[in-house]
Amino acid sequence: MTLVLSQFFTGISIGAVLLLIALGLSLTFGQMNVINMAHGEFIMAGAYTTYVLQQVISDAGVSLLIALPIAFAVAGLMGVALEWLLIRRLYTRPLDTLLVTWGVSLILQQVARDIFGTPNVQTRAPDLLTGNVKLFTSADGVELTIANNRLFILLLVVLAIGALTMALRFTSLGRRIRAVVQNRDLAAVSGIPTGRVDRLTFFIGSGLAGIAGVALTLLGPIGPTMGTNIIIDAFLVVVVGGIGQLKGSVIVAFTLGVLQSSVEYLTTLSVAKVIVFVAIVAFLQWRPQGMFTLRTRSLA
Amino acid sequence: MSRFRGRRLMACSAILVAAVALTACGSKTGEGATGAGVTADTSGDTVKVGLLNSLSGTMAISEVTVRDSIKLAVEEINAAGGVLGKKIEPISEDGASDWPTFAEKATKLIKEDRVVAVFGCWTSASRKAVKPVFESNKALLFYPVQYEGLEQSPYIFYTGATTNQQIVPGLDYLKAQGKKTVYLVGSDYVFPRTANKIIKAYAAANGMTVLGEDYAPLGSTEFGTITNKVKASKADAVFNTLNGDSNVAFFKEYKSAGLTAATMPVVSVSIAEEEVKSIGTQYLADQLTAWNYYQTTPGAANDKFVKAYKAKFGADKPTSDPMEAAYVSVYLWKAMVEKAKSFDVEKVKAASDGITFDAPEGLVTIDGATQHISKTARIGKIGADGLITEVWNSGQPVKPDPYLKGYPWAAGLS
Amino acid sequence: MIDWISKRTRARAGLGFALGAILLFAVAPVALTDFRLSLLAKYLCIAMVAVGIGLAWGRGGMLTLGQGVFFGLGGYAMAMHLKLADAGEGNMPDFMELYGQLDELPGWWKPFANPFFALAATMLLPMLVAFLLGSLVFRRRVRGAYFAILSQALAAALVIFLIGQQGTTGGTNGLTDIKGFFGYDLADPVNKRMVYFIVAAVLLVLLALARQLMQSRYGELLVAVRDSEERVRFLGYNPANVKLVAYVVAAGMAGLAGALFVPAVGIISPALIGIVPSIEFVIGVAVGGRAALLGPVLGAVAVAWARTALSEKFPGTWTYLQGLLFVVVVAFLPGGLASLVGMVRRRTRPAAPAEPTAPAQPPATVLEGASA
Numbered sequence A: 001m002t003l004v005l006s007q008f009f010t011g012i013s014i015g016a017v018l019l020l021i022a023l024g025l026s027l028t029f030g031q032m033n034v035i036n037m038a039h040g041e042f043i044m045a046g047a048y049t050t051y052v053l054q055q056v057i058s059d060a061g062v063s064l065l066i067a068l069p070i071a072f073a074v075a076g077l078m079g080v081a082l083e084w085l086l087i088r089r090l091y092t093r094p095l096d097t098l099l100v101t102w103g104v105s106l107i108l109q110q111v112a113r114d115i116f117g118t119p120n121v122q123t124r125a126p127d128l129l130t131g132n133v134k135l136f137t138s139a140d141g142v143e144l145t146i147a148n149n150r151l152f153i154l155l156l157v158v159l160a161i162g163a164l165t166m167a168l169r170f171t172s173l174g175r176r177i178r179a180v181v182q183n184r185d186l187a188a189v190s191g192i193p194t195g196r197v198d199r200l201t202f203f204i205g206s207g208l209a210g211i212a213g214v215a216l217t218l219l220g221p222i223g224p225t226m227g228t229n230i231i232i233d234a235f236l237v238v239v240v241g242g243i244g245q246l247k248g249s250v251i252v253a254f255t256l257g258v259l260q261s262s263v264e265y266l267t268t269l270s271v272a273k274v275i276v277f278v279a280i281v282a283f284l285q286w287r288p289q290g291m292f293t294l295r296t297r298s299l300a
Numbered sequence B: 001m002s003r004f005r006g007r008r009l010m011a012c013s014a015i016l017v018a019a020v021a022l023t024a025c026g027s028k029t030g031e032g033a034t035g036a037g038v039t040a041d042t043s044g045d046t047v048k049v050g051l052l053n054s055l056s057g058t059m060a061i062s063e064v065t066v067r068d069s070i071k072l073a074v075e076e077i078n079a080a081g082g083v084l085g086k087k088i089e090p091i092s093e094d095g096a097s098d099w100p101t102f103a104e105k106a107t108k109l110i111k112e113d114r115v116v117a118v119f120g121c122w123t124s125a126s127r128k129a130v131k132p133v134f135e136s137n138k139a140l141l142f143y144p145v146q147y148e149g150l151e152q153s154p155y156i157f158y159t160g161a162t163t164n165q166q167i168v169p170g171l172d173y174l175k176a177q178g179k180k181t182v183y184l185v186g187s188d189y190v191f192p193r194t195a196n197k198i199i200k201a202y203a204a205a206n207g208m209t210v211l212g213e214d215y216a217p218l219g220s221t222e223f224g225t226i227t228n229k230v231k232a233s234k235a236d237a238v239f240n241t242l243n244g245d246s247n248v249a250f251f252k253e254y255k256s257a258g259l260t261a262a263t264m265p266v267v268s269v270s271i272a273e274e275e276v277k278s279i280g281t282q283y284l285a286d287q288l289t290a291w292n293y294y295q296t297t298p299g300a301a302n303d304k305f306v307k308a309y310k311a312k313f314g315a316d317k318p319t320s321d322p323m324e325a326a327y328v329s330v331y332l333w334k335a336m337v338e339k340a341k342s343f344d345v346e347k348v349k350a351a352s353d354g355i356t357f358d359a360p361e362g363l364v365t366i367d368g369a370t371q372h373i374s375k376t377a378r379i380g381k382i383g384a385d386g387l388i389t390e391v392w393n394s395g396q397p398v399k400p401d402p403y404l405k406g407y408p409w410a411a412g413l414s
Numbered sequence C: 001m002i003d004w005i006s007k008r009t010r011a012r013a014g015l016g017f018a019l020g021a022i023l024l025f026a027v028a029p030v031a032l033t034d035f036r037l038s039l040l041a042k043y044l045c046i047a048m049v050a051v052g053i054g055l056a057w058g059r060g061g062m063l064t065l066g067q068g069v070f071f072g073l074g075g076y077a078m079a080m081h082l083k084l085a086d087a088g089e090g091n092m093p094d095f096m097e098l099y100g101q102l103d104e105l106p107g108w109w110k111p112f113a114n115p116f117f118a119l120a121a122t123m124l125l126p127m128l129v130a131f132l133l134g135s136l137v138f139r140r141r142v143r144g145a146y147f148a149i150l151s152q153a154l155a156a157a158l159v160i161f162l163i164g165q166q167g168t169t170g171g172t173n174g175l176t177d178i179k180g181f182f183g184y185d186l187a188d189p190v191n192k193r194m195v196y197f198i199v200a201a202v203l204l205v206l207l208a209l210a211r212q213l214m215q216s217r218y219g220e221l222l223v224a225v226r227d228s229e230e231r232v233r234f235l236g237y238n239p240a241n242v243k244l245v246a247y248v249v250a251a252g253m254a255g256l257a258g259a260l261f262v263p264a265v266g267i268i269s270p271a272l273i274g275i276v277p278s279i280e281f282v283i284g285v286a287v288g289g290r291a292a293l294l295g296p297v298l299g300a301v302a303v304a305w306a307r308t309a310l311s312e313k314f315p316g317t318w319t320y321l322q323g324l325l326f327v328v329v330v331a332f333l334p335g336g337l338a339s340l341v342g343m344v345r346r347r348t349r350p351a352a353p354a355e356p357t358a359p360a361q362p363p364a365t366v367l368e369g370a371s372a
Helices: A004-033 A039-056 A061-087 A093-114 A148-170 A171-182 A184-188 A195-215 A228-241 A246-266 A269-286 B001-021 B060-079 B099-112 B124-137 B163-176 B189-205 B224-233 B244-256 B273-279 B300-312 B321-340 B345-351 C001-033 C034-061 C067-087 C094-100 C107-113 C114-139 C145-166 C188-213 C217-227 C229-234 C239-265 C275-288 C297-312 C314-333 C336-350 C363-371
Strands: A132-135 A144-147 B046-053 B087-094 B117-120 B142-143 B156-159 B181-187 B210-214 B239-241 B267-268 B286-291 B356-359 B360-369 B372-374 B379-381 B388-393
Touching: A004 A039, A004 A144, A004 A148, A004 A228, A004 A246, A004 B224, A039 A061, A039 A195, A039 B356, A061 A195, A093 C145, A093 C275, A093 C314, A132 A148, A144 A148, A144 B087, A148 A195, A148 A246, A148 B087, A148 B244, A171 A184, A171 A195, A184 A195, A228 A246, A228 A269, A228 C145, A246 B224, A269 B210, A269 C114, A269 C145, B046 B060, B046 B099, B060 B087, B060 B117, B060 B273, B060 B300, B060 B321, B087 B099, B099 B117, B099 B124, B099 C034, B099 C239, B117 B273, B124 B142, B124 B156, B124 B189, B124 C239, B142 B321, B156 B321, B156 B372, B163 B189, B163 B239, B163 B267, B163 B286, B163 B379, B181 B189, B181 B224, B189 B210, B189 B239, B189 C094, B210 C297, B224 B244, B244 B267, B244 B273, B286 B388, B300 B321, B321 B345, B321 B356, B321 B360, B345 B372, B345 C217, C001 C034, C034 C067, C034 C188, C034 C217, C034 C275, C034 C297, C067 C107, C067 C114, C067 C145, C067 C239, C067 C275, C094 C275, C107 C114, C114 C145, C114 C239, C188 C217, C188 C239, C217 C229, C217 C239, C229 C239, C229 C363, C275 C297, C275 C314, C275 C336, C297 C314, C297 C336
Parallel strands: B046 B087, B046 B117, B117 B142, B142 B156, B181 B210, B181 B239, B239 B267, B267 B286
Antiparallel strands: A132 A144, B286 B379, B356 B360, B360 B372, B379 B388
């Protein structure tokens, strides 16, 4: 029972990491239909930001908290630069954005190698985040613990989703983003500067990748190729969740997380990955447009 | 239209048939290969050696440092007058962490550059990919990394540890510490799977129990479930054969789960000083490693090696076991050539048995029969300063036994 | 007039094929050393995959980012047979005895001992997988980005699967140390040449096949589906079937390429079929010109050659160059280098009739024109 519970929480936390990465994609891919393969490198930029800040501010906790907004800004600005230089020329060619941004991701990885060196770098996590919370000890002596860094990431995801939902629903920027997504031409005619809205959407989406990068320093390696391993899974979350829908991504991320961790527990990680893929293909047979669909002109 | 199509397809098929008919006159399998027509070029004042390492891709992390230490050895030898009066000219090729590329570059070094020997390769997969190239061209490879054993190519010299020089001593140490149960965690490739097979055989014969065995795909960074399983098993120790990035994620998760070196120590066989630096001592303090060399290994030869390496590549760069084995391999090759008084591959091989070298890790001796070297096994503890200090050693060099023939419990393995 | 054009282009195409054949069969074997010739054989295998991608992506608009899967299936089918042939009747391949701890050959290996089955499987197996996946996916109108991401995920899943079954697939090592090719010793340079000639001949055949397909009624339908799937549906065709044919043909070409890659290079491994190699197959096609017939081939060979030549000296620089090449060509020259030729030709001879074998405009520019 303890194991089932701790396994369930592991699944939830895998889902949280997936969601944190997919959240930015749900804006740039989901709302704007841009397949940004360099999203993983924005995550990397966020992680390296944490590393650089720690060279300046030695206190691990303080530097981690400061890293969150700065990584958001760094990755966000990289996103804006990418949007302005390349992507805005390619809005009518979504498949080509995939290829172009893959080229960009190659270049960014090499830049990271040239600046920070090929080996991974390390950051110190604040002591508070390397511990865990003990929930209870079961009869056979196995403790049920929840890792603090996982809780921190879960909290971060909840906050990010909350902020994003609020921003999309209640601010004028959010209204403009939704207007542009639903009908670009009409929005333009109504006086919304669609180019600027696109750039802002991209800023927020890429910035969220930066935040994911900060969170990932608590879990995994910080190196030039750290973004490439996770990015496909995150794309799948958005695809299955349904374009243009936050709630779809949320449900799918947690479902995939729990599915993967349960299958992995019963078999192996390799088998789990293959089964998750088969499940996704099967799901798309049933609902080819993803879990939730938004009726927009762009999806015709 | 259809008339044309038929005609063109017929013409194309004719080309195909003609091409096969024209050229199908090479030797059949089993007739004895005629491919070994390439000989190394030793006519000039210099001889070329090949350096075959990944300078790009995921393995570059480890392999660049190996390349650097090979270069260091080459420079030292050249400064001391070279080999048989000839200076060594190193030619570096990038294997790009991609096994077929390794095979391609090995062919290039042998056939185009006509090198006298090649030093390099890291992963077992890259070694397996180049092995047929060296065998069919009758050229020499020096392989400097600990590996899974069960191999003995006549054209490869293995200067890293085989299993009885690293894994078996690691298990002996755990047994001596009174650890009765172990959990096995590894990356999903040849080395961990073979190592774990050996560990299970050892455990069965030595009264230890293997409580579980888990593999993660190379590069995998999600260790929540594996850590849960490890924790629930309440094993006495963990034997870790993970590679590269996965180690970072594993140890971060391990610490978060409240597992420590005091309650459940981890013995790692792929974490050297360089990796400690990139994972962070926060997560690794007091965990164990099994190798044959540490930067802290005492002795004049090692002082000289560490000093020379840091002078050339930077004071913050640590030295590690594979780097040392690569450095040693160049000197061993030099000694073999000088004993044979020739660069000829067969003569060099014939001269190899019994050659010794006062290496940074201590005295090593080539065993001509297996083309491995005898090495002292050392268990180390990772310190808060990122260096590894020895807590136990085998006392004397362990003779290489790649097929574990001298261990009765390993009878069914190979 | 029309008749005159088609005769002219047919003559020109014939001339092109003859020129290509002379280059591949007469010039290259004389001008190159054995080592470089075997490298060329490897590039030509990649070019075969490119021909298929050119058909499916350039003409059909399906960005097939998972061609590594089909390349791998073909390669493994061939390598399994060659390993069994090397081991000899009744024996198991060397790696299986080392890692597999099996008493006998697994059942799914057994049919590959038959050379005819194995040869057929190199093409039919990838085509079957493509057919199954394609008919599921296209029927449900999964397309564009969804399709691209799905094919990438398929590549990733296959790699993980192959690596996980080390005892029977060789794991990360893949199948290595292949000694013979249908009885001929691959260590013999003469036989290596034979492999090269076979590769070159097969590439020419595939090119002829692709040209026939592109010029046929089906080819026009395929381009129509690419440019406006809905309109083709209204005309009474099923776009899913049209796409499926191109996808399956491209998969067969990739499978054949994988099968020939094995004797040419001597190895097949999961590292050759994952996400990154799958995207790299596309690079050459994009650089050469996706919709042209020869563009993908020349692009694939040029990129592979540049990689070998440059990475020998400047591994880091090569990564920058590869990325930049990709960004610049796809973003600013979507027709690839082939469209440069077309542009120059149009500028120098404005009165010349439109050239059907010249690169058709890629879908993107068509769309761009429509929305502008």
